[in-house]
Amino acid sequence: MNLDERSEKRLVGVNDALVSVVRRAAKKLPFTLFVVEGLRTKERQAELYAQGRTKPGKIVTWTMASKHLEGRAVDLAPIADGVILWNDSAKFDAIALAMYSASKELGVPVRWGADWNANGKPREKGETDSPHWELA
Numbered sequence: 001m002n003l004d005e006r007s008e009k010r011l012v013g014v015n016d017a018l019v020s021v022v023r024r025a026a027k028k029l030p031f032t033l034f035v036v037e038g039l040r041t042k043e044r045q046a047e048l049y050a051q052g053r054t055k056p057g058k059i060v061t062w063t064m065a066s067k068h069l070e071g072r073a074v075d076l077a078p079i080a081d082g083v084i085l086w087n088d089s090a091k092f093d094a095i096a097l098a099m100y101s102a103s104k105e106l107g108v109p110v111r112w113g114a115d116w117n118a119n120g121k122p123r124e125k126g127e128t129d130s131p132h133w134e135l136a
């Protein structure tokens with residue numbers, strides 16, 4: 001399915017090659033792919049970094065040098081009826097298949113936050129960043 005207008009807006013400022021992979025992956029999926037976040041400001045990254053450290057909440061990022069700051073990363077999730085399906089691992093895995101396939105077709109290597117070592121075993125070490133994709 002095509003990306004909706006909201007997702008397209010969130011791809012502004014993201015690397016063109018990565019955007020092409022995301023659009024192509026979206027077309028392969030039988031459900032709507034949602035772009036949660038693309039380009040991130042330094043302020044937003046600092047805010048996320050503080051979460052779980054100097055501010056309440058759970059830790060959501062491990063770095064102040066995120067590829068989101070350079071427009072070289074996106075966070076993707078399945079969505080249905082306007083609700084992001086954060087816990088639907090099967091759909092995140094389907095997104096991964098579509099992303100890898102699109103990446104191969106376009107010759108744009110990508111890395112997945114749920115399988116950093118790319119051995120095909122998502123979340124084997126408890127990786128929690130299933131939405132995260134970045135240029136490799």
Ligand SMILES: [Zn+2]
Pocket residue numbers: 068073074075131132133
């Ligand atoms: Zn991310």
